[in-house]
Amino acid sequence: MRRIKVTVDGKTHEHEVEPRLLLIHYLREVLGIGGAHSGCDTSNCGACTILMNGESVKSCTVLAVQADGEDIMTVQGLAKNGEWHPVQTAFHEAHGLQCGYCTPGMIMATISLLKEKPNPSEEEIREGLEGNLCRCTGYENIVKAVKQAAGSPVS
Amino acid sequence: MIPLKFDYEVAESAQHAVELLGQHGDEAKLLAGGHSLLPIMKLRLAAPTVLIDIGRLNDLNYVREDGDKLAIGAMTRHTDVEHSDLVKSECGILAYTAGLVGDPQVRHRGTIGGSLAHGDAASDLPGVFLALDAEFKITGSGGDRTIAAADFFEDYLMTALAPDEILTEVRVPKLNGAGWSYRKFNRRAQDWAVVGVGAILERSNGSISSARIGFTNMASVPVRASATEQALSGASVDSIAEAAESAADGTSPSSDIAASSEFRQHLARVLTKRALDEALSR
Helix, strand or coil: CEEEEEEECCEEEEEEECCCCEHHHHHHHHCCCCCCCCCCCCCCCCCCEEEECCEEEEHHHCEHHHHCCCEEECHHHCCECCECCHHHHHHHHCCCCCCCCCHHHHHHHHHHHHHHCCCCCHHHHHHHCCCCCCCCCCHHHHHHHHHHHHCCCCC | CCCCCCEEEECCCHHHHHHHHHHHHHHEEEECCCCCHHHHHHCCCCCCCEEEECCCCHHHCCEEEECCEEEEECCCEHHHHHHCHHHHHHCHHHHHHHCCCCCHHHHHHCEHHHHHHHCCCCCHHHHHHHHCCCEEEEEECCEEEEEEHHHHEEECCEECCCCCCEEEEEEEECCCCCEEEEEEECCCCCCCCCEEEEEEEEEECCEEEEEEEEEECCCCCCEECHHHHHHHCCCEHHHHHHHHCCCCCCCCCCCCCCCCHHHHHHHHHHHHHHHHHHHHHC
């Protein structure tokens, strides 16, 4: 067992964990953050995407011990004072989801993308979300949502 | 999917990592970004009993000018190479190819050194480093040694790294205006390249003075298109199409679910021509 200290959604947690515990399982099963989804479990689908020190990362392919001392943000930490994050609002208004399973990962990947490229072209959006799969194939509205969000301040 | 149990050690320095490797022998594996190692541990294709985390060695995350070369620390992430102004201006093929690895999430964690030490000839970078005639700096218990990319890759997922050695730096030449291209064919976004070709062309007085061409996924290790390189040495720029016809000579790529051996050889010829045409125009 190894002691880790991780900041998740602005709150610092300390736990003894097995080295083989994956970050996605730490978030979901230890901290109870169900908003971080586990999809393919093979680092393909991107449903488990979270921000690690502000950058998108697939939490099924990170050990919890690798997150020791780091700053993690999940979809559940985005809203501030009851107000959605602009990317959440854009996905809602542009109907950038169907079943919603991929949505937390899509939103976190979008926030990371817009930090690197605040005004992405459609091609850059599609390439920037290459690591996130939507099995409903709702990509058209997801791209629209990202375009709409690109006009908003993203923090 | 959960990996088998292992002990976890954090290396404080490259030297410390070497010491830990010495203590634990070949049951230990180095953990850098983890984006090659953790997936195969989850599938239980690998089961090291000790992981030595070198991902926190920030002093191995750098891009520096070193005379007519660039020196890149082994723990430099793909995203840092992709966005480095120095790499973009002096060795464009490397910045471009680093930007094709996996997807953005993978590039935020995966490292140049980790990818090379994993030694997968189907990943995009090894063939490009081979075409660049890169040098790899290796640190072990006896000190540092330098090895050419051509001598580093030994077989499928096998490299020249001894069990107590760590790859610490890669050095690539500045391209000084040489044309370059990396072309790959894959069936879906994120898939490994069925075949990839990295090409670097040096020109003088309207002819080609040298061509360096490295393949992704044409053998168990990255290989050069030697016949095409020889045909282009000192040749006219009009000879590219003919020279590319020999791109697959001497290769015997594997057949798998993505492509037959013959189709891989066909792709090698087609992609080599496209890469050379693009390199010429750059």
